[in-house]
Amino acid sequence: MDNVKQAVLAAKNLTVKIEEKTILSDVNISFTPGKRTAIIGPNGAGKSTLLKALAGLNHRYEGSVLLGDEDTKKLSRKAFARRLAILPQGMTVPADVTVSELVDYGRFPYRGIMTAGDPKRDREAVEQALAKTHLKGYMSQRVMTLSGGERQRAFIAMALAQEPEILLLDEPTTYLDIGHQLEVMNIIEELNRSENMTIIMVLHDINHALQYADEIVVIKDHGIYRQGTPGEILTVDLLAEVFGVKADVFVNSNGISVLSPISLAERS
Ligand code: ADP
Ligand code: MG
Numbered sequence: 001m002d003n004v005k006q007a008v009l010a011a012k013n014l015t016v017k018i019e020e021k022t023i024l025s026d027v028n029i030s031f032t033p034g035k036r037t038a039i040i041g042p043n044g045a046g047k048s049t050l051l052k053a054l055a056g057l058n059h060r061y062e063g064s065v066l067l068g069d070e071d072t073k074k075l076s077r078k079a080f081a082r083r084l085a086i087l088p089q090g091m092t093v094p095a096d097v098t099v100s101e102l103v104d105y106g107r108f109p110y111r112g113i114m115t116a117g118d119p120k121r122d123r124e125a126v127e128q129a130l131a132k133t134h135l136k137g138y139m140s141q142r143v144m145t146l147s148g149g150e151r152q153r154a155f156i157a158m159a160l161a162q163e164p165e166i167l168l169l170d171e172p173t174t175y176l177d178i179g180h181q182l183e184v185m186n187i188i189e190e191l192n193r194s195e196n197m198t199i200i201m202v203l204h205d206i207n208h209a210l211q212y213a214d215e216i217v218v219i220k221d222h223g224i225y226r227q228g229t230p231g232e233i234l235t236v237d238l239l240a241e242v243f244g245v246k247a248d249v250f251v252n253s254n255g256i257s258v259l260s261p262i263s264l265a266e267r268s
Pocket of ligand 2: 048089170
């Protein structure tokens with residue numbers, strides 16, 4: 001994967017309104033290339049809305065999304081998809097699609113309308129994506145019949161087949177058991193470590209954010225509430241302010257201070 005020219009993904013004065021309602025207001029943020037950023041915040045805060053605008057899935061916003069010094073609205077869909085891939089929340093698939101067919105869809109940015117692209121290169125990219133997500137033995141299985149963890153890995157593989165330098169993931173571990181949650185987090189960590197892939201992920205689990213992110217972005221009240229390192233941001237005070245939850249801190253055997261919610265915080 002060619003990650004020599006790593007561009008900064010950034011939103012400038014980004015405002016998203018849906019049916020007159022302001023979802024995000026004047027957001028300014030840039031994401032450090034080669035780092036893992038976790039976006040956290042309460043339900044309905046606008047995390048998915050931000051991710052979709054960053055990925056160009058929603059173009060109805062004011063302001064701009066920049067990749068390096070290019071306005072992403074001006075890039076062709078395929079040119080953008082060769083550099084950035086997104087795994088949105090709640091993906092569905094047609095009943096008869098196999099794992100290798102699904103992952104092969106990820107090659108669309110490399111094919112023309114009339115041309116087949118480079119079938120050998122496509123096959124290689126699909127195989128590599130399957131290997132990185134531990135799905136080599138599942139190529140001909142139908143996606144519908146996979147377990148939750150396998151299915152999520154298949155969608156990650158589809159995104160990897162795009163060979164992006166930036167990967168966006170929206171709550172990639174939701175509905176998975178704790179073992180499969182860690183498997184997905186480890187795959188993401190490995191992509192970042194071995195390929196220097198920039199990771200921007202919405203996470204529900206504060207302790208995953210503590211353990212797996214280099215930088216934290218907190219979304220609240222239609223904008224960026226805080227941005228910084230996990231140690232700076234993820235504190236007992238922040239959980240009270242942002243989630244209305246009282247928490248205790250414990251140092252785990254990895255030496256990481258984990259947060260354990262105890263009760264709803266008292267309202268002042
Ligand atoms: P989060 O991902 O942080 O839970 P979302 O970005 O999905 O939040 O949603 C933020 C707000 O925008 C919510 O209040 C939601 O109801 C609203 N919203 C999102 N998409 C739509 C839509 N297509 N139509 C109307 N409201 C929407
Ligand atoms: Mg969401």
